[in-house]
Every structure is written in structure tokens, then in C-alpha cells.
Amino acid sequence: MPLTGEATAVLVEILFYLFATLLVAGALGVITARNPVYSALFLVFAFINSAGIWLLAEAEFLAIVLVLVYVGAVMVLFLFVVMMLDINLAELRRGFTRFAWLGWLTALALIAEITTVVWTRGMAGVDLSKGFVPEPAGFSNTRALGQVIYTRYAYPFELAAVLLVVAIVAAIALTLRRRPGLKSQDISLQVAVRAEDRVRLVKVATEKRS
Amino acid sequence: MHTQISHLLALWGTLPGIIRTTVWILIITIVVILCVAFLTLWERKVIGWMQLRRGPNRVRIFGLLPGLGQPFADVVKLLTKEVVIPTRANRFLFRLAPMLALVPALAAWAVIPLSPELVVSKANAGLLYLLALSSMGVYGIILAGWAANSKYAFLGAMRSAAQMVAYEIAMGFALVGVLMAAGSMNLGTIVGRQQGGFLAWNWFWLFPLFVVYFISGVAETNRAPFDVAEGESEIVAGFHVEYSGIAFALFFLAEYANMILISALTAVFFFGGWLSPFAGYPLIGATFLGAPSFFWLGLKVFVFLFLFLWFRATFPRYRYDQIMRLGWKALIPVTLVWLGAEMLMAAMHVGPWAGSWFH
Numbered sequence: 001m002p003l004t005g006e007a008t009a010v011l012v013e014i015l016f017y018l019f020a021t022l023l024v025a026g027a028l029g030v031i032t033a034r035n036p037v038y039s040a041l042f043l044v045f046a047f048i049n050s051a052g053i054w055l056l057a058e059a060e061f062l063a064i065v066l067v068l069v070y071v072g073a074v075m076v077l078f079l080f081v082v083m084m085l086d087i088n089l090a091e092l093r094r095g096f097t098r099f100a101w102l103g104w105l106t107a108l109a110l111i112a113e114i115t116t117v118v119w120t121r122g123m124a125g126v127d128l129s130k131g132f133v134p135e136p137a138g139f140s141n142t143r144a145l146g147q148v149i150y151t152r153y154a155y156p157f158e159l160a161a162v163l164l165v166v167a168i169v170a171a172i173a174l175t176l177r178r179r180p181g182l183k184s185q186d187i188s189l190q191v192a193v194r195a196e197d198r199v200r201l202v203k204v205a206t207e208k209r210s
Numbered sequence: 211m212h213t214q215i216s217h218l219l220a221l222w223g224t225l226p227g228i229i230r231t232t233v234w235i236l237i238i239t240i241v242v243i244l245c246v247a248f249l250t251l252w253e254r255k256v257i258g259w260m261q262l263r264r265g266p267n268r269v270r271i272f273g274l275l276p277g278l279g280q281p282f283a284d285v286v287k288l289l290t291k292e293v294v295i296p297t298r299a300n301r302f303l304f305r306l307a308p309m310l311a312l313v314p315a316l317a318a319w320a321v322i323p324l325s326p327e328l329v330v331s332k333a334n335a336g337l338l339y340l341l342a343l344s345s346m347g348v349y350g351i352i353l354a355g356w357a358a359n360s361k362y363a364f365l366g367a368m369r370s371a372a373q374m375v376a377y378e379i380a381m382g383f384a385l386v387g388v389l390m391a392a393g394s395m396n397l398g399t400i401v402g403r404q405q406g407g408f409l410a411w412n413w414f415w416l417f418p419l420f421v422v423y424f425i426s427g428v429a430e431t432n433r434a435p436f437d438v439a440e441g442e443s444e445i446v447a448g449f450h451v452e453y454s455g456i457a458f459a460l461f462f463l464a465e466y467a468n469m470i471l472i473s474a475l476t477a478v479f480f481f482g483g484w485l486s487p488f489a490g491y492p493l494i495g496a497t498f499l500g501a502p503s504f505f506w507l508g509l510k511v512f513v514f515l516f517l518f519l520w521f522r523a524t525f526p527r528y529r530y531d532q533i534m535r536l537g538w539k540a541l542i543p544v545t546l547v548w549l550g551a552e553m554l555m556a557a558m559h560v561g562p563w564a565g566s567w568f569h
Contacts, residue, residue, distance in 0.1 A: 063337065068338065071346060072342060079356075210532065
């Protein structure tokens with residue numbers, strides 16, 4: 001006995017508000033937590049909740065990729081760094097009032113951007129008062145995304161890829177340094193080693209006991 | 211008797227979908243946990259035999275087979291031990307970490323097709339879901355290492371995190387190859403595409419990817435020879451040094467559940483899941499041996515689990531820099547080269563690409 005359409009809509013609505021509340025709470029946690037490790041974990045929590053909202057919008061590809069990339073890789077590396085650094089919290093908080101205007105400016109810019117998107121969408125005839133429109137059965141989100149990425153948005157997509165490669169090369173170039181006199185192992189030599197190279201069997205003539 | 215069963219089945223059919231799914235989830239979880247229990251026993255037995263010992267042979271159940279009751283004796287022992295929380299440990303995260311380690315290992319079973327009919331969720335993005343979940347397992351380990359407020363635990367956690375992030379990339383690339391062969395991220399479809407006997411399975415055309423995937427799987431589960439995260443000779447027991455009793459048992463459970471999961475996934479992605487190796491063969495293909503069933507999946511999972519145990523009994527532990535070198539400089543280039551080869555094969559319509567789906 002599957003759920004009726006009405007019941008599903010109510011369930012989706014409840015889940016949406018649940019995820020949204022948790023998302024906002026998590027985001028507040030990121031900026032209010034005293035311990036940077038907690039901040040990073042709150043951010044992970046926020047990511048997972050926004051992935052939940054995307055799942056409700058039937059954007060399962062984006063939702064899972066968000067978890068895979070940000071939760072599974074980026075935040076792990078963040079935690080890595082945050083846990084290893086000995087952060088002086090008093091030092092960090094000193095600049096707070098001085099740079100507060102920058103934070104406010106960023107927040108305002110973001111709010112302006114979101115309003116513009118919502119506004120232009122409303123102008124384009126998208127009814128924003130309703131929830132997500134369910135896709136027909138058998139609709140593949142991933143296929144649809146692939147179709148536009150590799151056709152209509154092929155150039156921006158490739159540009160982003162090139163940008164990432166440049167970033168990788170730059171990161172490696174910045175950290176790669178050759179220190180003189182550094183001793184390191186040549187692994188290919190280690191792998192290619194044979195017993196004859198390391199062990200020398202010698203025959204020692206026995207001496208007569210005097 | 212027969213009417214009673216059909217009556218029960220009819221009743222089962224009338225239950226709401228949400229309850230039926232919940233029951234299936236419970237059944238699968240319990241079966242996985244039981245498998246973990248007997249896997250620990252099997253491991254100790256197999257390694258014992260390989261080292262000319264007997265392995266556990268004291269605790270019996272109902273007088274059957276010496277050693278069969280060992281897992282249950284272990285569970286009772288661990289349950290009754292005290293869970294010590296170190297002073298100045300982060301109590302909340304310390305308690306949360308074992309759960310975070312276990313949940314992804316069990317949640318992944320939702321999309322694994324156990325037989326042609328039996329799968330909890332036929333999610334279209336099943337493969338991505340698995341990748342996302344396996345990448346979340348690392349949180350349990352790094353949080354355990356950090357929250358315990360111990361240098362050994364922290365070192366173990368750092369090693370483990372670096373290793374898992376490195377091997378995840380090779381694993382992901384190997385799965386891209388599977389994705390290209392199947393043209394779908396649905397695990398049921400991936401199995402279905404491999405129809406046609408032993409040589410039609412993905413391992414034949416994607417052999418290098420299969421090897422890379424399995425090696426990365428061993429590394430992802432922190433099993434020997436990739437178990438520097440535990441490295442008892444250097445850092446005592448790595449990330450779970452400070453855990454005792456049932457909290458330690460949860461990490462243990464997660465590790466073994468992950469082993470079963472990786473074995474099942476290798477079977478699904480490269481060895482045709484529930485398909486029979488004799489399907490389509492003359493004579494034998496027409497009998498029950500040629501029919502797809504859960505039996506074949508179980509057999510394949512068993513073989514891969516045996517490989518895990520065999521590796522542990524055979525290989526000495528890798529050095530940390532060797533692990534990183536193997537992951538970044540050997541496995542990832544192999545996958546990239548083979549993906550190129552696969553593109554060529556697809557363009558020339560060889561092997562699994564002989565069909566018309568790929569243009």
C-alpha cells in the first residue's frame with residue numbers, strides 16, 4: 001500500500017522544514033562554536049542537511065556529490081589541519097571587531113544575490129509559492145545533468161577543469177622544495193634489490209685450535 | 211501448513227511499504243552482524259591453520275564443532291567490560307566516534323542487490339551513494355583519534371585519514387570504469403549488464419581496474435598489509451588505543467562489516483553479483499547451476515573474504531611512505547591508463563560495448 005500523493009506531500013514538507021531548521025542551526029554552530037574542530041563538524045552537519053534538502057528536490061546526483069566531495073574529502077582535510085594546528089583562540093578573536101564590517105558586507109552581498117535569483121525566477125514564471133514539482137517516474141537526474149554539461153555548458157565545464165588543474169599544479173609548485181643534503185630513499189632501488197646484492201656468503205677457513 | 215504460509219505471505223503483501231522496508235533493513239542488519247561474528251572466528255581459524263595452529267577450539271555450542279561459540283563468548287566478555295573514558299578526553303565525540311564508524315558500513319547494504327528480486331532500495335545513483343558512504347567512514351576514525359586526547363590514537367587517526375583519502379581516489383576511478391561498462395549507476399543494472407557466464411563479467415575487460423579496486427578496498431578497511439593505522443609495533447593500537455569494552459567492539463564490528471561490504475561490492479562490480487558463472491554454457495547452463503541466485507553472490511563474497519584473511523596471514527605490513535607511493539603513484543595512473551583503453555574499446559565497440567547503448 002503506497003502512500004497517497006497528499007500524504008507524500010505532507011511528509012516532504014515536514015522533512016523540508018526539519019532539514020532546513022537543522023541546516024540553519026548547524027550553520028549558526030559553525031560561527032559560534034569556540035573550538036575550531038566543533039566548527040568544522042558543524043559545517044559537516046550543515047552539508048549533510050543541505051544534501052537532504054537537495055534529495056527532497058529530486059536532485060540526488062548533486063546531493064550525493066555534495067556529501068562525497070565536501071563531507072568525504074574537503075572537510076576531512078580541513079579537520080586534519082584544524083586538529084594538527086595549535087590555534088591560539090585569543091589571537092584569532094582579536095581582529096573580530098576590526099573586520100566585522102567585511103563580514104556584514106559579504107552577508108549583504110549574499111542576501112542580495114539570493115533575492116535577485118528568487119526575483120528573476122518569479123519574473124520567468126516559476127511559481128515559488130509551491131514546493132518542488134515531482135519529476136515523472138524513470139527520470140534520471142544524472143543523465144539530464146550530463147546532457148547539459150557536455151553540450152550546452154561544455155566550455156564553462158572545461159574551463160573549470162583547467163582552473164582546477166592549474167590550482168593543483170600551483171599547490172604542488174608552492175610546496176615542492178629541494179633541500180640540499182636531504183637523505184631520502186630511492187624506492188625503485190629498494191624494490192629492485194636482490195638477495196645477492198645484500199648478503200655476501202663467505203667461506204672462512206677454519207683455524208686450528210692451538 | 212502450506213495454506214498458513216500462503217496466508218502469511220498474503221498478509222505480508224498488505225503491509226505498507228514503509229513497514230516492509232523496515233523489516234528488510236532489520237533482517238539484513240542482523241544477518242550482517244552475525245556474519246561479522248562468524249567472520250572473526252573464521253579468520254582466527256584460517257590464520258591458525260596457515261600457521262600450523264588450531265585456532266580457537268574451546269567454546270562449543272550444543273556440543274557442535276569446537277570453537278563455534280567463540281564469537282558469542284567474546285561478545286559477552288566485551289559487553290561486561292568497563293568502558294573507560296580517559297580524563298580530558300572529549301566525552302561527546304569519544305562516544306560518538308564508534309557509531310560514526312559503524313553506521314556507513316551498515317547503511318551501504320541498502321543498495322546492494324542480494325538476488326534478482328531482493329534489494330532494499332533500487333536507487334538510480336546507487337554507485338555514487340556507496341562512494342559517498344565509504345568516504346564518510348573515515349570520520350569515526352579521525353574523531354576517535356582526536357577525542358581520545360592521546361598521542362598514539364591521534365597518530366593512528368592521521369595515518370588512517372591520509373590513507374583513506376588517497377585510496378578513495380583510486381577506488382573512485384576504478385568505479386568510473388565499471389560505470390562506463392554498465393552505462394548506469396544502478397547496482398541492479400550493473401549486475402544485469404554482465405549477463406552471459408564467467409567471461410562476460412566485468413573482471414575480464416576491466417582486469418586492471420578490478421585489481422586496483424580490490425587493493426584499494428583492503429587499504430580502505432585498514433586491513434593488513436595496510437594496517438599502519440593500528441600498527442601495534444609502533445603506536446600501540448592506533449586510533450582505538452583508548453577504547454575498551456563494547457566501544458572497542460563497535461570499531462571491530464565496523465572493520466569486519468566493511469570487509470564483507472568490500473567483498474560484496476567487488477562481487478557485484480566485477481564478478482557479476484548474483485549471476486551464475488555457468489550461465490549460457492552448454493549442458494550445465496540449463497540446470498539449476500546456470501540460474502542466477504543468492505547462492506552465487508554468497509559464494510563470491512566468501513572467496514573475497516578468504517583473500518582478506520589470506521593477505522593478513524601472508525604479507526608483512528607496508529611502511530607508511532610505501533603506502534602513499536602505491537596509492538598515488540601506482541594505482542591512480544593504472545586506473546587512468548585503463549580508462550583510456552576503455553574509451554578506445556567503447557569507440558570500437560569491443561566486448562561489453564558491442565551493444566548499441568554507447569555512441
